[in-house]
Amino acid sequence: MTQPQVFVTPVFKELLKNTTHKNLAKSIGVSRSLITSIATNQRTPSLPVALKIAKHFNKNVNELFILETERSSNHAQPDSQAQ
Template structure:
């Protein structure tokens, strides 16, 4: 699973989901889905998200390993 820090980064910038969606040229529903892990953004959109927050892609997205015991 790919986890993200979008909600946290938005809060730091004091941006709403609608604000971020407008900056990225996507719908607010897309941002909601990404934040709730219902949708994994394309690589292109992931890079755009990182760029709009002025951080590396690794600061936005991390790969959570499955715990297999």
């Protein structure tokens, strides 16, 4: 059974406008390329990374990420363009 994909929310995209992928990556201890891949919905963050990102922005995880099943039911479309 495959797990549903996780997408970033518009809140996450707005928050990224106030920082760089490099600064966020350094702050939470991951690579810039991982942040870029997450921000463009190419990779799903691990739970620890999602929690660190949420803590960095002082947000709940569900404010920053949404499951594919929730996205489908809400008819939200992910924006896959890079920041």
